[in-house]
Every structure is written in structure tokens, then in C-alpha cells.
Amino acid sequence: MSAEEAVDVEDPVGYFLEDMGYHGKHERTRAAYERVLRAFEAFLDSRGVAGPRAADRRACLAWVASLREEYAESTVATYASYCNRFYSYMTQVGAFDANPMTLVVEEMDETIDADPTRREVTVARMREFVAGIRHPLDRAVVLVLLKTGLRVGELCNLDLRDVALAHAGVREAYPDLGTRGRLDGRPDTLFVDPDVSAGEAANGEVRSASNKRKRVTLVPVDDELRRALARWLAIRPDARSEADPLFCSTSGSWGARLTPEMVRKTVETYARDAGWYRTGGGAAENVTPHYFRHFFTTHLRDRTGDRGVVKYLRGDVADDVIDTYTHNWGDRVRDVYLANVYDLL
Template sequence: MSSADAIDVDDPVAYFLEDMGYHGKHERTRAAYERVLRGFEGFLAERGIDGPTAADRRACLAWVASLREEYAESTVATYASYCNRFYSYMTQVGAFDANPMTLVVEEMDETIDADPTRREISVPRMRAFVADVAHPGDRAVILTLLKTGLRVGELCNLDLRDLHLAHDAPARPIPRSGRAGARGRPDTIFVDPDISAGETANGELRAASNKRKRVTLLPVDRELRGALAAWLAVRPDARSSAEPLFCSTRDTWGARLTPEMVRETVTGYARDAGWYRTGGGASENVTPHYFRHFFTTHLRDRTGDRGVVKYLRGDVAADVIDTYTHNWGDRVRDVYLENVYSLA
């Protein structure tokens, strides 16, 4: 491309995202790219680098290394691919001279294990881990992740209306779900597929997406019900009228928990247990995503029913979801309650 064809862009990320829209990319996809690319810009700014045009290969390598301190390798690979595509496109249209991510991504392709062998934690060891969590909010969050297989963003998006418990807590009424799908089904968590990052749901702008295509009704067993009741008894008044189920009791008192807050909480406890090391990969570190892996592995082994587990995880085809939704009361719930492991 000649110098005459080159273009000058004040905000390369905004330019790239606008072009993605012209190419028909979904708003959710563009929001994901924006979150990663703005984070990349912030990383560069902290190191005195004036934006993506001034970044070289070593700066990109340092950014990828910083991601490994927080995310699993599969997530790191995804974020790196976003940045690589951004650079590749901006180079093709003449806004950038070169793509410093090319060698970085090529090297990652040779080293990343797409299906890492994860740390093996038995149910008794996990039970001992949970026993050390005294904070009622942290305990409710961790048990919800371990007992349901929810993704961290899905947990953060839960509102009080999504929870239907069968009895009252000691200090305040436990909510009966306002969701039609959960009425008549006590001890249930309703997971709404129609919540996306950057969009408003139940009157509140959301920062995370629910990655499900259909509604999922999750059974709540005795242990989880007790943990949720204990949390609701002390839960602070929420800042949002959406009444998030889980909100902060720390610096941002009453604010909806974010995935970052949950990750920080979980990794803090995991570090204390010797299950998390800065720089450690998915095969070593225990994170909220590891809890989803724990749920899948142990419940599948106990039930022998992959269909029930896939339904609960929310990652099956529509026809299977319809089958298990129809039989929820006498199939999914019964199988789950008969086989779910004890952690409290």
C-alpha cells in the first residue's frame, strides 16, 4: 500500500469497532472486542506507550503475560486473537504499518494446550476448602458456583426475582420468584438467556452476558438453600432497583458483584489453600471456571447421565433442553438431588 493510501485514525479501536458493525458483526461480539482492546490500551498507557500504534512485539508479549496472571490459557488465547485480528485489519486498511501480534500468536499456537489437564480435587478436599469460607456472601457465591455449574457472569446477573426458595430466612423474607417459569417450583434458580453485556435487563445495564440459548431451571439442594438463606439474612440493601442477588460488602457496598470481584474472591481463597499461583495455568490454578469443571466432572460421574449435566450447564441443543425442561420436575430435579455431592 502506498503512503497516499494510508489513513489517519485518532481512535483506532473505535474505528475498528465501527467497521465491524458495517461488516454485520453482532453488538455482543463488538462489545467483547471493545472490552479486550480497551484493556490492552490501558495496559500500554500504564507503561507509557502511546496507544496501539506505538506498541511493538515485546509490549504485546508483556500484555499476554499479564493476562496469564488472571485468566486460563484458553481465555488468554481468545483475547490475543482479538488483538491480532484488530492489528491485522488496521494494517490491511492502511491505518497501521505492521502487526506486532503476528509472532506472538504464532508462538502461542505452539504452546497452548486447548484442553488442559486440570488439578484433581476430591469432594472431601473441596468440602474442607468450603469449610474455611466464613463470610456469608463469599460462602453463598462459592457454593452456588460449585453446586450449579453456573458461569461467573451468569451468577453475577442473578437478581432476587430469579431465586425461589421454599421457606423464609430468619431475618428477612426469602424471595418467591417473580419468574413465571419458576413458579410452583420451589428451591429453584432461574437463569435467563436474554441478558447481554452492554444491554439493560430488569432496569439495569449489565456488564456480563449469560451464554445460554434457552431458559435453565437449576435445582437448589438443602446445603445451597441454607447458604443462600444465611446470605439473604445479612445482604445489604442493593444500589440497583434490579435487586441483584449477590452484591458487594466491601469497597463498593451494595453494588452488584462483577465477574472481576468474584474472580478476586475465589482466587484469594484458592491462594490461601495452595491452589492458586500467579502465573500458573489452567492445569494448576483454581478459579471460578474451575468450579464449573468440578461440577461437571463430579456430577457426571455420580449420575452417569450426560444429558442432565448438559442441561444444567446450559450447553445443549434446543431439542435436548426442551426434553429436560418438560421433565424438569420428575427427571432433572430428582436426578440432581439424588446425586449432588455434599460440601457443607
């Protein structure tokens, strides 16, 4: 459809939902988007705004503020991401001229992991923690979380095709490793796919967790993480799933894709041993997979002084910013990351 045709869309929300169906999104996902976007339309109508196309940044800010009166912050962030994705898509197809949610979402992202009451762990102390993890699977999982800032669900969703490793012998043992087209010419890189949703099939397997990203993210792999992944792949059991997950169980669920609950339990075990986890303790006290994302954000941001690179790696930036970093991935993101990422081994 051309931009000229798209401009005349009478029901933008309906158009967007219909396209979601064409793209294979599950009915439950479309229903969730419809509920939020129709409520957004109703809010705009109550303020005399003639639909989403006419909304500006202040109208979107007012909507987010109204959500905070009723919902928890995590829910507000989810609803804002739905609206942002809607605007991004409608802008790309030419139905809207601009995305007024871009700055709103960026401002919301700036507050992530800013809680000064969180446990503070130095890089040196985290290095001691990692040294106590001997099992190749557990060490590789923890290092991915600490060195990439991936969410636990995003880690669990990685398949062999999403991982490019320039390590002798690994590619021969795993010919499907790093076969994503976007990984061509980009060794030692993780591909994080935004189009993976809980309850929907991806690469032929129904997933139990979602990747909460706005766009594809290419995350560099440094020497330490490459060696840890190669060591894990050397003992990795045959996977049960034809999707070939990167991480699969070596215990009771032998060969099954790791789940977020499995990873949380593993991290909890090591954190308890380190005195970093207490039953009943909150986010300010307990070290969890999400804490590792906080650790990544804090320490890499302090080392680089470049919030844009860190936000790109976290998957938080809006379309206009992420396009810049994607375009300059080879000479900006990767170079900045490899020059500043902390050693943990």
C-alpha cells in the same frame, strides 16, 4: 408471521438481524452477529452452497474447521453459537426446515472440560476448602458456582426474582424473591435467563457480563445451597440497583452488584490460601470460578452417568434436547440432580 410467509424470506440473515432489533438487542450485538453471519454466507458461497438455507451439517463443520485456522478456540465457539442461534430462530419461525448446527455445536460441547491435565480436587478436599470460607456472602457465591455449574457472569446476573427458596422467613423479608413466572410451583430453583448481554439493560439495569446460554435453564437448589443462600440473605445489604441483585458487595462498593472481577478476586484469595493458585499459573494449576464449573461437570457427570442432565444444567444442549429436559424438569432433571449432587458442608 406465519411459516408460509417466512419461507419466502429472500435475505435470511437480514431478516434475523431485523428481528433482533425488534426484540431489543443492542446495535453492537446485532453488528457482531452480522459480521459473523455474513462471513458464514461468504464461506458457503465459496463452496457453491446457495446460502444458509441450503447448508447441511458437513458445510457447517467445514466452516467451523476453517475458523480454527484463524481464531482461538474460544472465538470459534462464540462464532459457532451465533450461527446456531441464527438457525434455531429461523427454524422456529418456519423459514428453515432444520438446524444443521445442532450436532456441530453438541460435538464441540463434548470437548469442554476434557483436559486431563487440570488440577484434580476430590469432593472431600473441596469440602475442606469450603469449610474455610466463613463469610456468608463468599460461602454462598462459592457454593452456587460449585453446585450449579453457573458461569461467573451468570452468577453475578442473578436477581432476587430469579431465585425461588422454600425457606422460612426469607420470602417474608424479600417479597420479590422468585417472582419469575417460570418459577411458579418450582421451589428451591434458580432461573438462568439467556437474554442477558453485557452492555444491555436487563430488569432495568445495564449489565457488565453476558449469560452464555442458548435457552432458559432451571437449576435445582439442594438443601445445602438453600441454607447458604438464606444465611446470606439474612445479612444482605440493601442493593443500590432497583433490579435487586442476589449478590451485592459488603465492602468498598457497599450494595453494588457483584462483578465477575470481584468474584474472581474472592476465589483467588481463598485458592491462594489453599495452595491452589499461583501468579503466572495456568488453567491446569490455578483454581478459579471457571475451575468450579469443571469440578461440577466432572463430579456430577461421574455420579449420574447422565450426560444430558449435566449438559442441560450447564446450558450447553441444543433446542431439541433442552426441550425434552425442560418438559421433564420436575421428574427427571431435579430428581437426578438431588439424588446425585455432592455434599460440601
